[in-house]
Amino acid sequence: MKKKLIAGNWKMNGSLAVNEVLLKAMLAGVGRPGCQVAVCVPAVYLAQCQALLAGSVIELGAQDVSSHESGAYTGEISPAMLKEFGLRYVIVGHSERRQYHGETDELVAAKAQRALSTGITPIVCVGETLAEREAGHTEDVVKRQLAAVIHTNGHCISEVVVAYEPVWAIGTGLSATAEQAQQVHAVLRAQLKAASPNADRIKLLYGGSMNAANAQSLLSQADIDGGLIGGASLKASDFLTIIAAAS
Ligand code: PGA
Secondary structure: OOOOEEEEEOOOOOOHHHHHHHHHHHHHHHOOOOOEEEEEOOHHHHHHHHHHHOOOOEEEEEOOOOOOOOOOOOOOOOHHHHHOOOOOEEEEOOHHHHHHOOOOHHHHHHHHHHHHHOOOEEEEEEOOOHHHHHOOOHHHHHHHHHHHHHHHHHHHHHHOEEEEOOHHHOOOOOOOOHHHHHHHHHHHHHHHHHHOOOHHHOEEEEEOOOOOOOHHHHHOOOOOOEEEEOHHHHOHHHHHHHHHHHO
16 A cells, blocks of 8 residues: 655744754654655755655655756756755745745646655645635646646656645645645546556645644545645644644
8 A cells, every 4th residue: 555645844943952852852752654754844944854854754845946957057056966955855836935026837837846856745725726726727726736737747746745735725724625635636636547558656745734632534545645734843742732632
């Protein structure tokens, strides 16, 4: 059976002192989980987190990556640079980047491609806003976002992780119900199946106010292969509970 993936997205949180306490608490409690575990940390803390997580079951991820290989792109970080820190994952196309940094479907697809070509697994985020859901456009929006990534990445699509994160559920405490999430996951799975014979092995994560209380029911859905966890990944006990629910 496909192992689930529980990935923390720390967003712009943490400090050298806070990260150390958090990771040490996670390492003390994680044991040998029955799922894969990762934390996606701010880039400036990659070296610190790499050292703290060395030899452990918790893998390292970043939260964004440049679509360029190298050169005059002030402020950007290339996949090759990330790779030097033993990175396994990078989040691309998080709704906060689409919303606040104007990232387009095409840019997100290019970032996913650049990550893949460097041997880093992109966690590609898709999701609708509340207005889009209320207008009945949820499927159209997530399919359009995923189509760009499929188009750009061709048969490599089976190497990505996809995270369905309804924008209205992120950081709001208002998670999608397990049924709402599964419904969209089934749409995404069908789209991936049409694009790749290996679509069954693609991990489809749910993200958006997943927490210690609701993880079990979300993770029991047929097409939910894990979670991308924001707020609840900043508390070791909550994150460990979610890991246990996925194991
Ligand atoms: P949340 O964030 O769990 O705090 O809602 C999820 C995310 O944005 O990845």
